Amino acid sequence: MSLITNVMDHSLDDGYAEAAARKKSDGERGLPKTLRAKLGLAAGLVLAALVVTVGAAQTRAAAPVVAKERQELIDRVDSETATADKLESSVDKLRDDVSARQRAAMKSSGGSTQADLVDVLSGATAVHGPGVKLVVNDAKEASTGGDGTNPRETSGFSDTGRVRDRDMQRVVNGLWESGAEAISINGQRLTSLSAIRAAGDAILVDNRPLVPPYTVLAVGKAERLSSGFQNSADGLYLQALEQNFGIRATISAQGDVRLPAAPSVIVRTAQPSTEKTEKGTS
Incomplete structure (x- = not known):
């Protein structure tokens, strides 16, 4: 009967009682695990927000510099394009002047009908x-x-x-x-x-x-x-x-x-012959 009485009076093992007492003691001294998890998550969010804020601030600070460099590049392209157009126009005018002087020189030197025909066929005159x-x-x-090739090549x-x-x-x-x-x-x-x-x-x-x-x-x-x-x-x-x-x-x-006449007709290789034909004797 004493054994039954002891089991009824002490239903929990002494080890369980000791573990419960220790857990209660730890809870009184520190923060609960759920609260610690929430605090860790909050700290991570604050750190992430800080990183995003710093990155946005740096981007905003660099934006005027990037915009300025882009505008300077655009201005350079526009300036060089205008210069190229001006030079091309000057070249066209010089070509027209050279062509006009060539035709005038041929006429002053007594251009023949054959020379006029050559001018027409070569494109030197309108x-x-x-x-x-x-x-x-x-x-x-x-x-x-689609592939950038020319299917008509072959x-x-x-x-x-x-x-x-x-x-x-x-x-x-x-x-x-x-x-x-x-x-x-x-x-x-x-x-x-x-x-x-x-x-x-x-x-x-x-x-x-x-x-x-x-x-x-x-x-x-x-x-x-x-x-x-x-x-x-x-x-x-x-x-x-x-x-x-x-x-x-x-x-x-x-x-x-x-x-119209061609802008210019320039002969790069042919040269007028200066040699006189020698007549041989037999």
């Missing part, structure tokens, strides 16, 4: 007369190649709907072959030294970019030139571009076509 007007334009829904055609430099080369060559005496593209006179090239999607004539539509004017016998070009291999090539890729092209005979 011309006018009957001819044709050929307008070539991109397709209505033209687009560039096959001769493209599904982008854009007119390429090779197309204009063939158009010009076809007009020359059909009897054109002088040709210009968008007001740019072609000479024996002219080159039609590409820079990206832009077409360059003598390093000057052109924008579509490309208006080609050719001086020659209008009806013969028009029919001859359309029936030539290059004319059929242009028709194929129209039918297959949506390239737009129209050609019409003109009663009077006016073409």
